[in-house]
Amino acid sequence: MGKQKKGTKQNRFRTILKALKMELREHRSSFLVYFVLRILVIVMLVLQILNRNYENAFLCILTLILLIMPSLVQVTFKIELPSALEITILIFIFAAEILGEIQEFYLAFPFWDTVLHTLNGFLAAAIGFSMVDLLNRSDRLKFELSPLFMAIVAFCFSMTIGVVWEFFEFGMDQILGFDMQKDTVIQTIRSVSLHPEGRNSVVVLDGIRSVTVNGQELGLGGYLDIGLIDTMKDLIVNFIGAVVFSCIGFVYVKNRGKGRLVRGFVPSRKKAERDFLRIAQETEAQTKVRTQARKEEWTEVRTEEKTAGERVENRMENRMENREENGGKTE
Known part of the structure; x- marks a missing residue:
């Protein structure tokens, strides 16, 4: 039973990996950005290990995991992230973790943290807006919100993410002695x-x-x-990013998809031909069927060979018995 569960988990993991590979290669632009950033992070990881800076090495590993998350979300939840949104998320992760933390851009460029928090507000509003928009267009749910309410939800979602992040920074500073809330x-x-x-x-x-x-x-x-002004600045620029996208999103829904800018940041449901998890599962199922068919064919061949061998043995035994009987009669 344990082996069966382990085999099922391995098959599931293998299927997700196949789907991820297909997802990563779907859009050339986002795949190119992902590939370049991944190479840079791996090089940075090697350098940090050679310098025995294991804390930064952990950040590099975390960044590698985070870079896969957009594709994993698309595969798991069957949504399509526009290339512009996916590229922005990838660059944001790299800018925050590798450039900001390891290369110390937060100290070298005072505006770096402000830019990232503004972008975070924009992206969080885009995510919140997209969640409501997907529900609005769902065939399964009787769910319909006005453009104004969708914009308000997107704004509130973005601000909530910003506040929770500041809670996280405060907790890390107070509990673990970090200095995430800059002075x-x-x-x-x-x-x-x-x-x-x-x-x-x-x-x-x-x-x-x-x-x-x-x-x-x-x-x-x-x-x-000690951090108060930094926190308030972060929340203010998060507010600006949230307001900007909420206003753009309001116009987008009002005109139902005519805005090119927002369309590049609003996810949609995957079409059947782009549902790579389903495709990978079907491919895996077909592979299992072929493997099972081959096993059955091989079993049949082995059975036939065994049967043929038994027949030959029986014939040989019969001949030997006949010879013995004939020999006995002759005597």
Whole structure:
């Protein structure tokens, strides 16, 4: 029973791999981008292992897995991602993990994190919009939403993803001691906590140029904000990306698919001839049938050979018996 389950899982895994290979090669443009990025990540992985930087090596392995996810989603959920959306997702993953984390673009280019969060808001809104749009066009579900409501859902979905990500960054910083919520140097503090009489009145400290902590000068040229401004900037640019796509999506649904820009970012249901998982399953089933037929043919041949051999043996035995009987009569 255990071997049978193991064999079934192996067959399932083999079928998904075949479907993934077909999916990856469906669009030349996205496959080319995937292939180039994968080569770059593998080269980076080798370099990180040689440098014994195993944390970055883990990020490279994670990136390789993430690069397959768009194709895996298409195969599993039977949806078609437009090439523009798929390429954008692949570049986003590479820019965030390899360039941002390993190559330290987050530090070298202050705008890098802002650009990625804006793009994240745009993509998350596209995904949320697509989910509702697919339900709207489903034949199985009686589900129909107005263009305005679809835009609102897309916006809310994008903002939820952005907030959850900030929760994740905060958790990683607090629990594991990371610094995902980047700090900001500021020269002005406004706080009621600084009021000498403890009253609810804002006290402003302006023109801060130096800060000393435990007798040590930080040398940053100002006060160090611990992640709040970075978090709010991320949410603001996420908001901008979400609003932009929600507005474009609203116009797209209103005109039902006439907008080229949105069409390049809105997934659709796969057609039967592009359902590679089904094709792979059918191919696997046909292969099993052929294999079974060959086994049966081979079994029949072996049976016939065995039967023929038994007949020959019987004939030989009969001849020997006849000879013995004839010899006995002669005597």
